[in-house]
Amino acid sequence: MNQRPGRNDPCHCGSGKKYKRCHMELERGQATQPAVSKPLIGAVHSNSLVLPRPDWDRMRVAGRFNAELMDFIRPQVLPGARLDELDRLVHDYTVDHGHTPACLGYHGFPKNMCSSVNEVVCHGIPDSTLLKDGDIVNIDLTTIVEGWHGDQSETILVGDVSDTARRVTQCAFDSLWRGIEAIKPFGPIVEIGKAIVEHAEPLGYSVVRDYQGHGIGRRFHQEPGIPHYPDRRYASELIEPGMCFTIEPMINIGTWRVILDRTDGWTVRTADNQLSAQFEHTLLMTETGPEIMTKTKHGPQKGHRF
Ligand code: MF3
Ligand code: CO
Ligand code: CO
Numbered sequence: 001m002n003q004r005p006g007r008n009d010p011c012h013c014g015s016g017k018k019y020k021r022c023h024m025e026l027e028r029g030q031a032t033q034p035a036v037s038k039p040l041i042g043a044v045h046s047n048s049l050v051l052p053r054p055d056w057d058r059m060r061v062a063g064r065f066n067a068e069l070m071d072f073i074r075p076q077v078l079p080g081a082r083l084d085e086l087d088r089l090v091h092d093y094t095v096d097h098g099h100t101p102a103c104l105g106y107h108g109f110p111k112n113m114c115s116s117v118n119e120v121v122c123h124g125i126p127d128s129t130l131l132k133d134g135d136i137v138n139i140d141l142t143t144i145v146e147g148w149h150g151d152q153s154e155t156i157l158v159g160d161v162s163d164t165a166r167r168v169t170q171c172a173f174d175s176l177w178r179g180i181e182a183i184k185p186f187g188p189i190v191e192i193g194k195a196i197v198e199h200a201e202p203l204g205y206s207v208v209r210d211y212q213g214h215g216i217g218r219r220f221h222q223e224p225g226i227p228h229y230p231d232r233r234y235a236s237e238l239i240e241p242g243m244c245f246t247i248e249p250m251i252n253i254g255t256w257r258v259i260l261d262r263t264d265g266w267t268v269r270t271a272d273n274q275l276s277a278q279f280e281h282t283l284l285m286t287e288t289g290p291e292i293m294t295k296t297k298h299g300p301q302k303g304h305r306f
Contacts, residue, residue: 049215049217049222049223049224049242049243050240050241050242050243051217051242051243051244051284052242055148055217056242056284056286058145058146058147058148059148059150059217059244059282059284059293060284060291060293061145061146061148062143062144062145062146062148062149062150062293063150063152063282063292063293063294063295064150064293064294065097065099065143065145065150066141066142066143066145066150066151066152066282066293066294067150067152067293067294067295067296067297067299068296068297069090069093069094069141069143070139070141070152070154070294070296070299071296071297071298071299072089072093073086073089073090073093073139073141074139074154074156074296074298074299076089077131077137077139077156077158078131078158078159079131079132079133079135079158079159080130080131080132081130081131082128082129082130082131083115083117083124083126083127083128083129083130083131083137084111084126084127084128086113086115086126086139087111087112087113087115087126088112090112090113090141091104091112094112094143099143099144099145100143100144101113101142101143101144102142102143102144102149102151102220103142106220108265109123109125109266110125111125111126112126113126113139113140113141113142114126114138114139114140114153115137115138115139115140116137116138116140116267116268116276116278117129117131117135117136117137118135118136118137118165118275118276119269119270119273119274119275119276120138120267120268120269120276121208121211121250121252121258121268121269121270121276121278122138122140122211122250122268122278123266123267123268124138124266124267125264125266125267131158132158132159133158133159133160134158134159134160134161134162134165135158135159135161136155136156136157136158136161136165136168136169136275136277137155137156137158138153138154138155138156138277138278139153139154139156140152140153140278140280141153142220147218148217148218149216149217149218149219149220149282150282150293150294151216151220151246151280151282151294152246152280152281152282152294153248153278153279153280154279154280154299154300155169155172155173155277155278155279157169157306164253164275165275165277166306167203168205168251168252168253168275168276168277169277169306170305170306171199171200171203171205171251171277172249172250172251172277172278172279173277173279173300173304173306174199175196175199175200175207175228175249175251175279176247176248176249176279176280176281177302178195178196178198178199179192179193179195179196179228179247179249180247180281180283180290180292181195182194182195182196183239183247183283183285183289183290184239184289185239185240185241185285185286185287185288185289186238186239186240186241187238187239188234188235188236188237188238188239189224189226189227189234189237189238189239190227190230190231190232190234190235190237192213192226192227192228192247193207193226193227193228193229193230193231193234194230196228196229196249197228197229197230200249200251205251205252205253206251206252206253206254206255206256207228207229207249207250207251207252207256208228208249208250208251208252208256208258208276209227209228209229209231209256210258210268211248211250211258211268212225212226212227212228213225213226213227213228213245213246213247213248213280214226214245214246215243215244215245216244216245216246216282217244224237224239224243224245226245226246226247226248228247228248228249228250239285240285241285241286241287242284242285243284243285244282244283244284244285244293245282245283245285246280246281246282246283247280247281247283248278248279248280248281249278249279250276250277250278251276251277251278252270252274252275252276253270253274253275253276254270254272254274255270255271255272255274257270257271257272258270258271259271280294281293281294281295282294
């Protein structure tokens with residue numbers, strides 16, 4: 001997720017410094033530049049966020065591998081599984097295939113994936129915790145394949161879960177799909193957040209605001225930011241064919257407010273400690289609509305009921 005903390009909040013990179021003393025200038029600089037310039041005619045495009053054709057295939061390859069990794073790890077996310085064991089399996093599968101786990105060392109992140117259990121919203125660090133029957137856990141995987149990134153996450157039901165946990169997971173899954181279906185070639189980014197909020201809020205859930213989807217490609221996180229609520233600052237930003245980005249709504253049972261763990265600098269929890277669920281895909285905008293780069297063979301497909 002692309003995090004925009006307040007100026008006096010701790011920086012998301014885990015440095016322990018205030019945001020304004022760390023990454024703020026850099027990221028404000030990026031944010032104030034329009035994400036999309038006017039489309040140009042011909043092969044040359046002034047905006048490098050719009051990938052030329054050959055790079056579309058590179059993103060497809062990266063996304064496909066990442067999805068295979070998800071298919072590999074999903075069946076092992078079971079009651080009794082240790083999070084840092086799952087993390088090691090993800091690491092080994094990735095490097096055995098000649099690729100690189102993107103999370104490892106990213107702004108100092110210590111593991112290969114994020115595992116976010118129950119009230120953890122995102123960026124949970126895999127540790128010796130054992131999953132137990134009734135947990136919900138988001139597994140967020142990002143791989144670098146020949147220099148290109150695939151990024152996706154799924155919330156997985158561990159054993160038998162409560163109806164409450166199942167329903168918030170369902171809402172997060174459906175919210176991702178509403179977001180995907182809301183965005184058209186040359187369409188405004190805000191449509192994504194509008195569709196997500198219009199789905200989740202009438203069901204009584206809240207949508208996390210402090211973390212966003214993001215542009216992706218050779219870099220893990222880049223412009224444009226993809227808010228999951230109708231943030232008016234994005235009213236004039238458009239998604240053009242050739243742009244790659246993620247949609248990754250985090251849906252909470254209670255308040256949308258979140259708290260960053262000051263001890264590890266990464267773990268984000270709901271402010272009220274109620275459950276949160278999330279799903280994420282990497283997408284490429286084509287001339288006919290968004291194409292999912294990280295579609296799995298065995299994961300939940302569109303319309304899935306948990
Ligand atoms: N995969 C997360 C995302 O969807 C980012 C994790 S950054 C890490 O954007 F450093 F925590 F791995
Ligand atoms: Co992401
Ligand atoms: Co991710």
